[in-house]
Amino acid sequence: MSLLTIFISAAIVNNFVLQQFLGICPFVGVSKKVDSAISMGLAVTFVMVITAAVTFLINQFILVPFGLSILQTVSFILVIASLVQLVEMFIKKVSKPLYSALGIYLPLITTNCAIMGLALNARTKEYLFLEGIVYALAAGIGFTLALVIMAGIREELELCPVPKHFRGAGITMIIAGSLAMAFMGFAGLI
Amino acid sequence: MAKKQNSLSIEFIKGLWRDNPVLIQLLGLCPTLAVTNSVINGVAMGMATLFVLLCSSILISVIRGIIPSQVRIASYIVVIATFVTVVDKFLAAFTPDISKALGAFIPLIVVNCLILGRQEAFASKNNTGRAILDALGMGLGFTWVLVLLGVVRELLGEGTLLGISILPEVFNTWLIMILPPGAFLTLGIFIGVANWNHDPAARCFSDPGYFYRGSQLDE
Numbered sequence: 212m213s214l215l216t217i218f219i220s221a222a223i224v225n226n227f228v229l230q231q232f233l234g235i236c237p238f239v240g241v242s243k244k245v246d247s248a249i250s251m252g253l254a255v256t257f258v259m260v261i262t263a264a265v266t267f268l269i270n271q272f273i274l275v276p277f278g279l280s281i282l283q284t285v286s287f288i289l290v291i292a293s294l295v296q297l298v299e300m301f302i303k304k305v306s307k308p309l310y311s312a313l314g315i316y317l318p319l320i321t322t323n324c325a326i327m328g329l330a331l332n333a334r335t336k337e338y339l340f341l342e343g344i345v346y347a348l349a350a351g352i353g354f355t356l357a358l359v360i361m362a363g364i365r366e367e368l369e370l371c372p373v374p375k376h377f378r379g380a381g382i383t384m385i386i387a388g389s390l391a392m393a394f395m396g397f398a399g400l401i
Numbered sequence: 402m403a404k405k406q407n408s409l410s411i412e413f414i415k416g417l418w419r420d421n422p423v424l425i426q427l428l429g430l431c432p433t434l435a436v437t438n439s440v441i442n443g444v445a446m447g448m449a450t451l452f453v454l455l456c457s458s459i460l461i462s463v464i465r466g467i468i469p470s471q472v473r474i475a476s477y478i479v480v481i482a483t484f485v486t487v488v489d490k491f492l493a494a495f496t497p498d499i500s501k502a503l504g505a506f507i508p509l510i511v512v513n514c515l516i517l518g519r520q521e522a523f524a525s526k527n528n529t530g531r532a533i534l535d536a537l538g539m540g541l542g543f544t545w546v547l548v549l550l551g552v553v554r555e556l557l558g559e560g561t562l563l564g565i566s567i568l569p570e571v572f573n574t575w576l577i578m579i580l581p582p583g584a585f586l587t588l589g590i591f592i593g594v595a596n597w598n599h600d601p602a603a604r605c606f607s608d609p610g611y612f613y614r615g616s617q618l619d620e
Contacts, residue, residue: 229581230581231435232430232431232432232434232435232581232584233431233509234431235430235431235434236427236428236430236431236514239427239430240427281486281490282486283508284482284485284486284489284508284511285479285482285483285486288478288482288511288512289475289478289479289482292474292475292478321474321478321512322512322514322517323512324431324509324512324513326512327508327509327511327512328505328509331505331508331509332505335504335505374593375600376593376594376596376597376600377589377592377593377596379596380427380589380592381589381590381592381593381596382589382593383589384585384586384588384589384592385585385586385589385590387585387589388582388583388584388585388586388589389582391580391581391582391585392577392582395580395581395582
């Protein structure tokens with residue numbers, strides 16, 4: 212499969228949020244404002260790419276040669292948790308404005324199932340190093356796309372007479388349903 | 402700690418409706434949406450999550466005194482990941498069909514914020530008995546929502562329940578219900594209805610006091 216196909220497939224056709232249900236928590240929680248949606252999307256994309264690279268190396272050079280595949284779940288989640296910590300410290304040191312923009316979203320990425328799902332999916336599809344990186348980048352962009360679209364709609368929604376009990380999560384889910392329907396239209400793309 | 406502790410029955414019952422993890426706390430939405438295209442998948446996912454939640458709550462509440470608070474999150478994750486691996490291998494060995502249908506969502510139980518959330522908010526602060534009750538209540542609250550979603554989606558999407566044909570032939574099945582949009586739409590309506598029923602100004606089809614003896618809750 213060519214890299215371009217992997218990219219389009221992961222970013223649009225099999226969008227992580229709207230078609231695969233990965234990363235729903237931040238999708239509901241952090242999609243109130245477009246600004247924070249973009250920050251969150253960038254942070255997730257960043258962590259995804261690093262995770263894809265590191266989990267590939269760990270799987271290839273530690274788990275498989277030593278027959279430790281049973282530890283895949285445990286080792287991947289530990290890698291992700293420590294990576295997020297490292298990235299947090301790194302960004303804090305290098306770029307103060309970016310750090311304050313990302314704020315509390317960075318630590319929350321640890322329990323974002325999109326990251327773990329990406330690592331596991333890449334293993335199931337047996338992507339090699341470069342394919343894995345492209346896959347991660349595309350998944351991150353797809354995540355950002357879904358988040359920004361949703362944030363844009365929710366900003367407009369502030370002015371709409373939504374029934375009281377559907378405000379917040381309820382209406383977000385229903386809009387996500389319509390968006391998912393729209394994204395299904397891309398299915399013929401690859 | 403001036404706060405009064407809930408009675409034991411409340412610890413169990415609160416997860417079923419009042420603090421339902423999916424409908425009210427909005428935790429663990431990814432598996433809720435992803436695996437409920439049929440009833441059996443919903444049951445399997447609910448049970449797997451219940452098992453992991455129960456085992457990790459017991460273990461965490463037993464060892465809560467010896468975990469240093471700086472590394473507590475990492476410790477919880479290792480404990481949870483261990484039990485998830487157990488479930489993963491168990492399902493793969495005994496029910497390969499279900500394991501294949503649920504796919505990556507079994508290992509993904511490890512990042513289910515419901516489980517980590519209960520360890521941080523409850524099991525690490527309470528004794529084992531309460532932690533068991535809380536885990537059972539939250540786990541069952543999670544399971545019934547999954548099963549109900551599965552029932553609605555499978556019935557409307559395929560006209561079957563647990564693979565047995567229920568609806569008459571003349572009913573045109575709504576394919577959309579078993580596809581991703583159906584999951585979002587159904588859960589959105591569920592959440593709206595739950596909010597409606599929790600709103601004191603609009604007590605509709607039940608008095609919440611029916612589900613729990615409400616008097617000591619609002620303090």
